Amino acid sequence: MSKRKTALITGVTGQDGSYLAEFLLSKGYDVHGCIRRSSTDYRERIDHIEGNPDFHLHYADLSDSVSLVKLIGEVKPDEIYNLAAQSHVQVSFDVPEYTANVDALGVLRILEAVRLCGLADTCRIYQASTSELFGRVEEVPQRETTPFHPYSPYAVAKQYGYWIIREYRDAYHMFCCNGILFNHESERRGETFVTRKITLAASRIKYGLQEKLYLGNLSSRRDWGYAKDYIECMWLILQSDEPDDYVIATGEQHTVREFALLAFHDVGIELEFTGEGPDEKGIDKATGRTLIEVSPDFYRPTDVVNLLGDPTKAKAKLGWNPQKTSFEELVKIMADSDLRKAEAEARTRDLRQ
Ligand code: NAP
Numbered sequence: 001m002s003k004r005k006t007a008l009i010t011g012v013t014g015q016d017g018s019y020l021a022e023f024l025l026s027k028g029y030d031v032h033g034c035i036r037r038s039s040t041d042y043r044e045r046i047d048h049i050e051g052n053p054d055f056h057l058h059y060a061d062l063s064d065s066v067s068l069v070k071l072i073g074e075v076k077p078d079e080i081y082n083l084a085a086q087s088h089v090q091v092s093f094d095v096p097e098y099t100a101n102v103d104a105l106g107v108l109r110i111l112e113a114v115r116l117c118g119l120a121d122t123c124r125i126y127q128a129s130t131s132e133l134f135g136r137v138e139e140v141p142q143r144e145t146t147p148f149h150p151y152s153p154y155a156v157a158k159q160y161g162y163w164i165i166r167e168y169r170d171a172y173h174m175f176c177c178n179g180i181l182f183n184h185e186s187e188r189r190g191e192t193f194v195t196r197k198i199t200l201a202a203s204r205i206k207y208g209l210q211e212k213l214y215l216g217n218l219s220s221r222r223d224w225g226y227a228k229d230y231i232e233c234m235w236l237i238l239q240s241d242e243p244d245d246y247v248i249a250t251g252e253q254h255t256v257r258e259f260a261l262l263a264f265h266d267v268g269i270e271l272e273f274t275g276e277g278p279d280e281k282g283i284d285k286a287t288g289r290t291l292i293e294v295s296p297d298f299y300r301p302t303d304v305v306n307l308l309g310d311p312t313k314a315k316a317k318l319g320w321n322p323q324k325t326s327f328e329e330l331v332k333i334m335a336d337s338d339l340r341k342a343e344a345e346a347r348t349r350d351l352r353q
């Protein structure tokens with residue numbers, strides 16, 4: 001009988017980490033997650049699996065080498081999924097040094113901790129790389145061979161993470177892989193990323209809990225997939241015979257404007273857009289009310305506007321299906337979930353009145 005595997009997930013409280021923990025538990029892994037001290041102890045995304053005897057939480061921080069050496073030495077994982085990051089691109093312009101510390105040096109700290117703990121020959125490492133590496137894109141669609149052109153402090157930090165993974169693979173023959181994941185969303189997506197911001201606002205507007213939604217660049221294009229589908233790919237990458245890097249994407253592209261039209265449609269509001277640039281507005285066709293306006297507050301000093309991935313390699317080598325959940329299904333899953341939340345909030349409001 002083969003030995004039961006032990007996995008360590010950094011960023012387990014995040015969107016991807018929470019889905020990955022569920023996925024690995026369902027595969028019979030002993031799962032360890034790294035959490036940070038916070039003033040609120042409630043961890044919404046993993047609340048339902050805390051208490052599972054195969055799920056263990058440990059305090060550590062990607063900016064703290066000692067905590068990582070201690071954690072990796074104790075857990076002795078067969079697989080590490082490094083998902084922890086300051087993951088918000090716009091925020092990286094406000095906290096560039098912190099972003100570099102965690103998203104760039106944090107990767108190095110994990111690799112060195114694995115070596116120091118004598119696990120370099122046995123421990124496989126997955127690094128959460130990103131389509132933001134392609135940034136000001138030099139080719140459409142983007143594939144594994146497309147040159148990088150990072151276009152934010154976040155992307156520059158992630159570029160270091162990408163290359164240090166490749167360096168340790170070559171220099172020390174470690175099983176280190178990059179998943180170059182394009183945007184993936186879900187009902188657990190952070191509320192300040194554009195998709196979730198839209199589904200949440202559409203639902204709240206529907207129930208009279210919010211007046212309007214302010215957005216930045218409506219013409220920005222993304223290759224949006226469903227996070228749950230992408231989690232399986234992280235695992236497949238570490239089960240391969242050889243370590244390698246993969247683009248994970250759907251191969252389909254939509255604008256922020258298209259996402260908004262569909263999300264509002266899913267909650268029962270038909271929108272039309274009028275005007276251009278900062279004067280563009282999303283109007284409720286039925287009432288004539290302006291529900292979406294553009295605010296320069298959400299413009300970025302440099303914005304990535306044309307992401308479209310080519311998942312051919314992942315399809316061929318990992319047998320992964322990039323279009324398991326369609327764009328329309330993804331928007332509906334998110335809109336339905338937020339609509340239920342808004343309905344509950346409205347009911348509480350009505351009871352108080
Ligand atoms: P997320 O929801 O923002 O989760 C980030 C996680 O990292 C959280 O658990 C957070 O902990 C943790 N974290 C942040 N700073 C840390 C630190 N200094 N030490 C330890 N943990 C820290 O991100 P996500 O969407 O799940 O993305 C997962 C990873 O994939 C990230 O590395 C992201 O950059 C990358 N990525 C995401 C996408 C996407 O579309 N979602 C695409 C490509 C790549 P707290 O809960 O305590 O804040």
Ligand code: G4F
Pocket residue numbers: 087088089090129130131132181182183184192193194195197214215216217218220221222256298299300303304305307
């Ligand atoms: O939803 P976003 O903030 O995601 P972004 O910048 O693409 O980053 C996400 O995906 C990356 C993979 O490509 C990850 F590496 C990263 O960790 C993160 O998960 O913005 C998407 C687009 C941008 O072009 C932005 O300018 O939407 C545009 N946008 C327009 N209005 C907005 C808004 N973005 C946000 N967050 N908020 C707005 O109001």
